[in-house]
Amino acid sequence: MVSGVWSCYAEGWRRVRRHFRVVWLFYVPGLVLAYFASMPLGKALQRSIGHSLASDRVAAELSLRFLGDLAYEHAGLFPTLLALAATGAAIYLLTVTFLLGGAVRSLLLPEPRPVFEVLSDGARFFGCFLRLFLISLPAYAAAIGVGFLVGKGLVALFSLSASPGAWVCARVLAVLGILSGLWFVNLVFDYAKLLAVRHEEHRARGALREAVGFLFGGRFWRAAGLYGLVLLTGALALGTYNLGAAVLDGPAPARIALLIVWQQLFVLIRVVVKLLFYGAQASLMGWAEPRMEPVEPAGFLA
Amino acid sequence: MGRKRMPRVAAVFLVAGWVVCGRFAAAAVTAEPVASYVLEARLHAKEKLVHGRGQILWRNATDRTVETLQFHLYMNAFRNSESSFMRELSWRGRYRRRKPHEWGWIELDTLRWGSYDLLVNARFIHPDDDNELDRTVLEVGLPRPVGPGDSVRLNVVFRTKLPRILARTGYEGEDFFFVAQWFPKVGVLEPGGWNCHQFHRNSEFYADFGTYDVRLIVPRDAVVGATGLLMEEHALDSVRVLHYRAENVHDFAFTASPLYRVYTDSFGSAEIRVLMQKGHEAQARRHLEAAKTAMRRFGEWFGPYPYPVLTVVDTKGRAGGMEYPTLITAGVLFGPWLPRGLRTVEAVVFHEFGHQYWYGMVANNEFEEAWLDEGINSYCEVRLFEEEYGPRGNLLDVLGQRLSDLELQRMQLQLIPAPDPVLRKAWEFVDSQSYSVNSYAKVAVALTTVERLAGEERWLAFLRKYFERWRFRHPHTEDFLSLLREEIPEPAYKGFLRQVLEVPGHLDYGVERVSTHREGKPLGVDFDVAAAETDSAATPREGRSSPDTTWYRSEVLLRRYGEFQLPVEALLLFANGDTLRFSWDGAERWHRIQVRHPARLKAAVIDPEGKIPMDLNENNNSRTVEPRRRGVWKLVARWVYWLQGMFSLASFLS
Numbered sequence: 028m029v030s031g032v033w034s035c036y037a038e039g040w041r042r043v044r045r046h047f048r049v050v051w052l053f054y055v056p057g058l059v060l061a062y063f064a065s066m067p068l069g070k071a072l073q074r075s076i077g078h079s080l081a082s083d084r085v086a087a088e089l090s091l092r093f094l095g096d097l098a099y100e101h102a103g104l105f106p107t108l109l110a111l112a113a114t115g116a117a118i119y120l121l122t123v124t125f126l127l128g129g130a131v132r133s134l135l136l137p138e139p140r141p142v143f144e145v146l147s148d149g150a151r152f153f154g155c156f157l158r159l160f161l162i163s164l165p166a167y168a169a170a171i172g173v174g175f176l177v178g179k180g181l182v183a184l185f186s187l188s189a190s191p192g193a194w195v196c197a198r199v200l201a202v203l204g205i206l207s208g209l210w211f212v213n214l215v216f217d218y219a220k221l222l223a224v225r226h227e228e229h230r231a232r233g234a235l236r237e238a239v240g241f242l243f244g245g246r247f248w249r250a251a252g253l254y255g256l257v258l259l260t261g262a263l264a265l266g267t268y269n270l271g272a273a274v275l276d277g278p279a280p281a282r283i284a285l286l287i288v289w290q291q292l293f294v295l296i297r298v299v300v301k302l303l304f305y306g307a308q309a310s311l312m313g314w315a316e317p318r319m320e321p322v323e324p325a326g327f328l329a
Numbered sequence: 330m331g332r333k334r335m336p337r338v339a340a341v342f343l344v345a346g347w348v349v350c351g352r353f354a355a356a357a358v359t360a361e362p363v364a365s366y367v368l369e370a371r372l373h374a375k376e377k378l379v380h381g382r383g384q385i386l387w388r389n390a391t392d393r394t395v396e397t398l399q400f401h402l403y404m405n406a407f408r409n410s411e412s413s414f415m416r417e418l419s420w421r422g423r424y425r426r427r428k429p430h431e432w433g434w435i436e437l438d439t440l441r442w443g444s445y446d447l448l449v450n451a452r453f454i455h456p457d458d459d460n461e462l463d464r465t466v467l468e469v470g471l472p473r474p475v476g477p478g479d480s481v482r483l484n485v486v487f488r489t490k491l492p493r494i495l496a497r498t499g500y501e502g503e504d505f506f507f508v509a510q511w512f513p514k515v516g517v518l519e520p521g522g523w524n525c526h527q528f529h530r531n532s533e534f535y536a537d538f539g540t541y542d543v544r545l546i547v548p549r550d551a552v553v554g555a556t557g558l559l560m561e562e563h564a565l566d567s568v569r570v571l572h573y574r575a576e577n578v579h580d581f582a583f584t585a586s587p588l589y590r591v592y593t594d595s596f597g598s599a600e601i602r603v604l605m606q607k608g609h610e611a612q613a614r615r616h617l618e619a620a621k622t623a624m625r626r627f628g629e630w631f632g633p634y635p636y637p638v639l640t641v642v643d644t645k646g647r648a649g650g651m652e653y654p655t656l657i658t659a660g661v662l663f664g665p666w667l668p669r670g671l672r673t674v675e676a677v678v679f680h681e682f683g684h685q686y687w688y689g690m691v692a693n694n695e696f697e698e699a700w701l702d703e704g705i706n707s708y709c710e711v712r713l714f715e716e717e718y719g720p721r722g723n724l725l726d727v728l729g730q731r732l733s734d735l736e737l738q739r740m741q742l743q744l745i746p747a748p749d750p751v752l753r754k755a756w757e758f759v760d761s762q763s764y765s766v767n768s769y770a771k772v773a774v775a776l777t778t779v780e781r782l783a784g785e786e787r788w789l790a791f792l793r794k795y796f797e798r799w800r801f802r803h804p805h806t807e808d809f810l811s812l813l814r815e816e817i818p819e820p821a822y823k824g825f826l827r828q829v830l831e832v833p834g835h836l837d838y839g840v841e842r843v844s845t846h847r848e849g850k851p852l853g854v855d856f857d858v859a860a861a862e863t864d865s866a867a868t869p870r871e872g873r874s875s876p877d878t879t880w881y882r883s884e885v886l887l888r889r890y891g892e893f894q895l896p897v898e899a900l901l902l903f904a905n906g907d908t909l910r911f912s913w914d915g916a917e918r919w920h921r922i923q924v925r926h927p928a929r930l931k932a933a934v935i936d937p938e939g940k941i942p943m944d945l946n947e948n949n950n951s952r953t954v955e956p957r958r959r960g961v962w963k964l965v966a967r968w969v970y971w972l973q974g975m976f977s978l979a980s981f982l983s
Contacts, residue, residue, distance in 0.1 A: 061972035068968050072961040078843075080932060080951040082960030089964065091725075092736045096948050099743035112972055119976035124983040160983055167982065195666050213981065283963045290970040297977055 031311075032252040039257075039307025043299055046133045046306075049145060053130070053298045056122045058291070064111040071101045086278035124160055127305075128152025131224045134306045135313075148224075155223050158231035163216045170208030177204045214254055218242055221308055246311070253311055257304045264300060268293040360577035360801035363390045363537035364515045371546040371568075372508070372585060377430070377500050379489040379511055382439075387515050388480040390537070395518060396474045398447070398481070399454070399525035401536075403510035405464040406528035407433035407492040407499075413455070413463045414496070417530035417756065433492030433499060437467070437513060441484045445472045457527045457756060465528040467513070487513060497644075497651040497658065498582075505645040506551075509582035509653060510534070517694070517803070526696040531764040532755035533688075533695035536579040538801055545571045547585045554604045554640040555583035556656045577635070577801060578654035579692055584642050592617060596624045599634050605643045609661045612674055616641050616659060619678035626713050627686055630789060631796045634685065641678060650677040652684030670726035672718070676734065680710045691799045698806050699764070700751045700830070704772020705792075711735045711773050712780075735777060735942055741770040742835065743945050751830045752806060774943050775829040778895075779822045781940040791816040806830065825895045829943075834892030838915065838935050839949030840899070845883040845930035883930035885922040885952075887913055891945070900937040903928040910937075930954055 043050065075097060076082040085093055098105055129145035132152075178201020185197030215238050222241060223234035242250055268289070275286040368383035389395060406414035409432065440447040450470035455463045475481055489511045492499040498509040516525025517537050524535065546568050547553055557575025564570075575581065589604040592613040601624075603616045620641055624634050642658045644650075651658045659677040661667065667674065683706040687693075693701035714723040714734040722731030747766035749758045758764035780788040795804075795812050810827065828834075850856070887899055894915045901909040905928035913920045924930075932953040936944060944950065 057973050057976045058969070060976065061969045064972055065965055065968045069961065069965045072964055073958075075948045076960050077956055077958060078953050079948055079957060080934065080953060081948045082957035085960030086963050089967070091730065091732045091740070093948070095736070095740040095743050096946050100946050100948060108968075112975055115972060116976050116979040120979045120983050123980040127983060156983070163982060278959060278963075280959055283959055283966070286963070287966040290966065294970065294973045294977075297974075301977075301980075 032249055035253055035307050035310040036256050038310035039303045042134045042306035043302045046139055048142060049130045049133050050298050050302060052126055052145065053123065054295050057119055060115040060119055064115040067104065067107050071104050075100055083278060086283065124156045125149045125153050127156055127220060128224060130302060131221055131305050134309045135225060152224060155229045155231050155234065156220060159216055159219055162231055163212060166212045167209060170212045171205055174205030174208040214250060215239060215242060221312060225312060249311060250308065253307050257300060257307060260303065261300045264296045360538040362539040363388050365539035367542045368512060369544040372506060374548050377491045379508060381489065381512055382486040385483045385485055385515060386480060389475045389477055389518060391518050391520050392477045394474045394476045396471055398469050398471060399516040399523040400467045401514040401516060401525060402435045402465055402467055403528045404433050404435035404489050407495050408464060411462040412465065413458055413460045413527045414530055431493035433490050435487060435489045437487050439484060439486035440469065442481055455527055463527050466525050485513060501645045504588055505586045507584045507644060524694065529756035531758055531761050534580065535694040535696050538577055538579050541575045541578060541581040543573045543581055545583055550587040551585040552587060552589035552591060552604060553583060553585045554602060554642050554656060556581040556654050558637050575654060580653050582653040582656055594621065596621045597633060599636060600638045603641045606645055609643050612661045612667065615674045616678060619675040620682060622717055623679045623682035623713065626716060627683065631686055631793050650681050652681045652688055654689050657681035668727050672724050676724060679713050680706060683709045686796065690801055691796055691804060693804055697754050699755050699768040700772045701804060701806065701809065703768040707738065707769045707773035708776035711738060711777055738770040738773045739942055741766050742774060748833050750833045771829065775826060778941050778943040779826060782822045783817050787817060825893065828893045832892055835945050836893035836895060836943045837891035837946050838897050838944055839888050839890055840885060840933045840935055840952035841888040842886040843930060843933050843952045843954050845881050845954050848880040848882050880925055880927055881929050883924050883926060885933040887920040887935060889915055889918050897936055900934045902931045904931050
């Protein structure tokens with residue numbers, strides 16, 4: 028099983044590399060949306076510290092004191108930024124839902140495909156994926172609710188102990204419980220998408236049924252292992268990013284420029300990891316499903 | 330008893346007597362008792378009821394004769410939804426919708442002066458509003474007038490039903506009691522008459538000093554903390570009787586719960602007791618250390634803590650941080666585990682302990698001039714944090730995020746609308762936020778500003794003198810300001826403090842514009858135009874090519890954006906490293922500085938030493954001639970990155 032998981036993981040990388048243009052399709056809209064959503068901040072900062080020595084202090088360290096001053100000077104700025112961020116997130120969510128059908132389709136196929144084909148596949152599966160997304164919301168809420176209740180029970184149990192260590196453990200377990208619930212729901216719905224594309228299943232509930240059948244048909248631990256590997260890859264990327272960001276953080280213009288490049292590189296890697304998940308799971312699906320034997324032509328057609 | 334043992338026993342008694350008397354001698358500095366109480370109170374835990382009886386000894390310390398007495402019956406604020414307190418609550422649904430047994434009240438069964446029943450001639454009055462349903466102030470007619478210096482000894486019997494914790498008093502669950510404002514309390518007779526306000530949502534208290542001698546009868550398993558020193562304790566069937574005595578105080582509160590864990594320590598001659606909730610034991614040491622730190626610092630600044638004991642209570646439910654004489658409540662805000670860099674325990678203990686000085690000893694009228702204790706005490710809290718943990722990140726220093734107590738107070742001024750002046754009766758503020766920001770944060774930041782302008786030593790000397798002069802008395806705003814005028818006569822910040830107290834507004838100075846240009850040849854009718862045209866900057870005339878003779882004209886426009894006025898300093902920074910310093914009285918809305926200097930102006934900075942934390946926007950305190958964009962780039966790039974992260978998180982759902 029382990030070798031199967033590893034080979035799927037490696038195959039996932041190969042697939043993402045083969046279809047790298049899809050990575051750009053996910054990255055660019057996020058960057059553009061974030062850029063537009065940050066324009067009011069840029070203008071406010073330009074007015075506040077564009078000609079101020081405070082700019083040097085901010086370049087050296089972003090302090091809560093500075094944020095307080097900024098909020099005081101631009102009273103409506105922070106609500107505006109939050110509203111724009113929420114709007115941007117909603118648009119990006121829909122964009123990704125749109126792109127995902129094409130991306131999954133690409134990752135299932137051996138050859139790179141032109142962008143318009145990716146978009147066209149995205150459009151074909153958009154309705155199904157949107158329904159899946161809507162169905163997933165109560166499932167996520169339920170996962171959070173169950174995790175929260177279990178966590179509360181754990182905290183109550185551990186609170187009987189006077190040890191602060193036990194208290195911390197209870198809270199960590201509670202958070203892990205919630206995260207596990209979210210992870211499970213996410214896994215099921217991601218497989219629903221993969222199977223919807225693979226089997227041209229445009230009914231959300233049908234895809235969901237297939238996903239549950241697939242996962243609980245003896246493949247759950249492989250899928251979970253693969254998910255874990257992808258998660259570990261993401262964590263490694265995050266750790267590397269944080270180390271680099273700590274080194275690059277400083278007020279000098281060259282360091283600021285390098286930090287910006289480093290940040291964007293990490294955002295790109297994040298997209299790669301997201302697609303790696305689909306690539307690897309697509310590979311697992313191919314590995315797990317029985318290969319169809321070529322059918323001999325019937326005698327009367329010979 | 331043998332002869333040989335006698336001297337030893339005598340010595341023991343002598344030492345014990347010396348210790349006890351010494352401890353009280355420390356407390357009995359100067360307060361003149363006006364309202365003293367000898368009470369016996371039995372806590373009925375199941376019924377959430379306190380049965381009380383005893384004597385009130387009141388002395389007329391004014392030069393006027395009175396024919397009535399006024400009493401605070403604070404607990405009646407929780408009697409129903411129509412008390413002034415409940416009407417003023419903004420979280421109406423939450424507090425007003427109480428179960429029948431969760432309300433609180435106080436009933437006087439007996440109030441006698443000798444054989445005369447004062448309740449015959451009693452009525453509820455409402456001096457602050459027209460709420461006839463409010464029962465928090467009782468006025469009783471006296472059978473004969475009480476002249477200056479005369480005393481009355483009243484016998485009282487009362488029942489107090491505790492509410493579910495509200496305004497830091499009452500019960501929570503079946504086993505936690507915090508009992509404050511639980512007995513009939515005489516108002517303060519001032520030269521102008523009775524000062525006895527109704528209980529309001531935003532107000533705290535005001536009372537005369539006296540001696541409290543209280544016997545508490547509580548369930549046998551209850552751990553008790555109370556105002557004053559425990560003199561005696563004994564068990565009796567299912568109850569315990571505890572005898573407390575406190576001198577030079579103006580209130581008495583107690584708490585009882587079987588779940589408390591008790592931790593003790595001492596500082597000087599004072600015993601420190603910390604009562605921690607079960608499960609919060611890990612934070613006991615922090616409470617003790619914070620109390621000791623506060624005792625040490627306040628002792629250095631204003632004189633030693635004069636009482637023999639301090640009890641710190643880790644409260645439950647909504648009891649929150651509060652001060653009573655020798656008893657303060659604190660608590661663990663975020664569970665039993667707190668990172669060392671998050672000093673919320675210290676903040677509450679520092680603040681509430683500070684009230685032993687500002688409220689406990691310097692006992693201003695909290696109804697009418699809350700800033701005199703809350704504001705000065707918040708300033709002391711800021712100062713204590715800075716002295717103990719340094720000026721940066723002294724309140725929060727976790728994961729690279731730093732915030733000082735001063736910055737937190739300043740942020741409240743920046744972000745919370747507070748349209749009232751500081752000097753306003755507590756219940757007349759537009760809302761509790763305005764009361765809180767004005768009475769606490771605004772004064773704390775303003776006094777820190779004055780300290781920095783006046784000089785630390787001088788300011789502390791003034792504050793110490795104010796404390797010593799008004800210890801065990803009731804000062805007013807004018808007492809503070811007149812002493813300030815005497816001790817620190819500079820007109821600049823004296824006026825500033827009055828503005829802060831009387832005018833709603835804020836302080837913000839900034840540099841609006843800077844410009845600098847190389848001085849050219851004069852042009853026009855009186856000058857040789859032709860010569861000027863041929864004498865371009867690229868080909869300077871002989872004698873102007875030397876850097877010594879190249880001059881720049883620079884102009885700086887300073888602005889006052891806020892309402893408050895304060896003299897400020899401006900520093901001009903030049904490209905060759907020169908600096909020029911200017912003073913501005915800050916009175917007008919703007920001030921222009923023009924200079925001729927042999928180097929280009931780089932930047933202008935107002936308040937260059939950062940002496941004015943009251944200035945609510947430091948971003949406009951400097952202006953450079955050339956753009957400074959690195960901060961802008963970095964912050965925008967970081968925000969873009971964060972947004973991308975947020976989008977990515979949202980797409981997790983897709």
